[in-house]
Amino acid sequence: MKEKPFGYRKSHSEPGPGDGGRTGSWRVKRPVIDLEKCIPAKRNKPACFTCWVFCPDNVISRTIPPVIDYQYCKGCEICAEECPADAITMVDETIFIKE
Amino acid sequence: MHIIESGNVAAAHGVKLARAQVIAAYPITPQTPLTEKLSEFVEAGEMKAQYIPVESEHSALSVCIAASSTGARAFTATSANGLLYMVEQLHWAAGARLPIVMCVVNRGIGAPWTVWNDHQDAMSQRDAGWIQIYCADHQQIIDTVIQAYYLAETVSIPVMVCYDGYILSHTYMPFELTDPEKIDAFLPPYKPAYALDPANPANLNTVTLPDIRPDIRGQMAPGYMEIRHDLHVDLRRAIDVTADIDKKFSVAFGRGGNPFLEPYRCDDAEFVAVCLGSLSYHLRDVVDALRKEGIAVGVAGVRLYRPFPDQAVINLLVGRKAAIVFEKALSYGNQGALYGDIKAALYPCADRPLVHNYILGLGGREIQTAHLLDSLRTSCRTPDAIGDKPVWLGLKM
């Protein structure tokens, strides 16, 4: 067997979804956007996107309407806290598991 | 060309000949003249390097970590409490597999405050994952610094080049200053397998989960334990690499030949004294004196301390009556660290010698030849009477 090169494995990671694992499994509560209240959705204009700015995991899209990627949303609740329109509610994950 | 200069200046010349590209260091006694000399070299344009003044040792090593991550050859140096102040980054540099070279000009650590020589500073960091090599004279300092880059860059592990404060750092001795062209032919430029590149952004050594994980391409990436296992395995493999580099160096320059332990009058010795650093040359006089008394004794200076060259220790010591370990440091509450390592290496051998341990010279306490002579003679004459615990030499109260 050929010997492995020295230090060939490093703990380097490239920026991109999922390098920290499927962090969606950490979630206890799920942020759900109410499109009746969400500013860009309501006005059909690229406005606000405060949640997109604040999400530490960069899992909210800058689209109309904003979409949350639940594979990686860890449920930290920052988006819900920051949303100026109170459009995001945190819903217990158990409800979705039952579904 | 031979010049007569201090050990610190010898180290500075080694760094210059190795063409280090980034130097960051914070002055601390007895390392200061080394960094002063390097800043002179850079200021005078004799060295094409960035000399980055920093406000602390922690920052000094952080700068070297950053520089090395971009593929630059980085150097720092420190002593004693300065080394302790960079401990966090010390472990980081090893885990990140960066081939930084650092001179540790050995000095005792406080409290109580001391500026004099012993080995407790480097010894306290033996488990940091760095390679540690000890020098016994000025020629070894300059030669080891150059080889250290070769070794570090081959195995992707940082190297500490340790030499005794004052005893070597501030005394003057002649040493050979090899032609830069010859060093260039010996030491290839640093070509890292991976270097930071703004065109291909990456996170280096971010939180690494306990378990392995798929990366963004869906390939399994190692977890913390795999990364750390690699470091250990590569450190063990670095033993052979150290020997290869030493061989290349002695072919090119006619110096070296003892990469692990440097024996003196050991061929027929029944007793072998073992120690780190310049003390082994001091002990050569003691060995000569005891030989005149008819005692078959030799001395071996340990050059490579981490990774520990177990097999070389076994080859040298098995079959002797006793190995006598003189140490300027100890694992407090237990025993001399080198003593423990040597006993562990010899344990599987049926024909293992007795092992004695003398602790001496802490905080610069004068090491008197008479003390060495008396203790080594006692160990050789009555080897069964010494016992398995450290004996302190030179205590006055």
Ligand code: SF4
């Ligand atoms: S912060 Fe609230 S209102 Fe603004 S885009 Fe996000 S969900 Fe909509």
Ligand code: SF4
């Ligand atoms: S801010 Fe937190 S809760 Fe909201 S989407 Fe991002 S990760 Fe999920």
